[in-house]
Amino acid sequence: MEKRIINPWKWQDERSYVQAVEVKNVESTLYVSGQTAISADGISSNEDMKSQMVQALKNLETVIDEAGFECKGIVRLNIYTTSTEELWPHFPVFQEWIAKHGIRQATMLMEVKSLFETLKVELEATVVK
Template identity: 30%
Template structure:
């Protein structure tokens, strides 16, 4: 798979994502459901702690990708939902810490929402991955 960044402007790079990517040579694609801060039984964790929730949601995303034979380097699109966008952005260094070592900056949308499916959850991340 070959990825080519498309950035008519550079401002999004400072935020850790490309405006678009051209993906060539695709052989497999995985669409991941939204991952949140839940344990193996689906119980919410880190209530009231946006940083803790982002960290566990990313752990859970990595676990799903691993079971599909992929990792964060394969992520080609992210959808992020937060009940407090400002608080999520304060903790987005976690995104850079996870995706940075893979040298990818997948296109991303961040949306503020009133609530998520399970009360107490503050952050959810969904991904499309390709190989």
């Protein structure tokens, strides 16, 4: 697999994403459904934004690992939240996770009216190898 990062500017670097990712010679592509802070028993979290973000990242990593892919293969990561105001103070949690895995991904962040039950953040990914 070959990845080419397209960044016409530098300001996005501080925000832990890139403007575009071109991928060639892909062996396989994994489209991951939105991952949230739902326990292994299927119970939605009612904890704060930081706790939910940590659990959603763990769940995303679990699905990617179970599929035989690696987090560093994420090329697209969409973030949905019920409150960007609540999310921003905890954005470093996301950035540290991105850095830990060496991910260079295109990202979209969107505030939505609601998510399933008591959930506050949802992560949707496209992963390649």
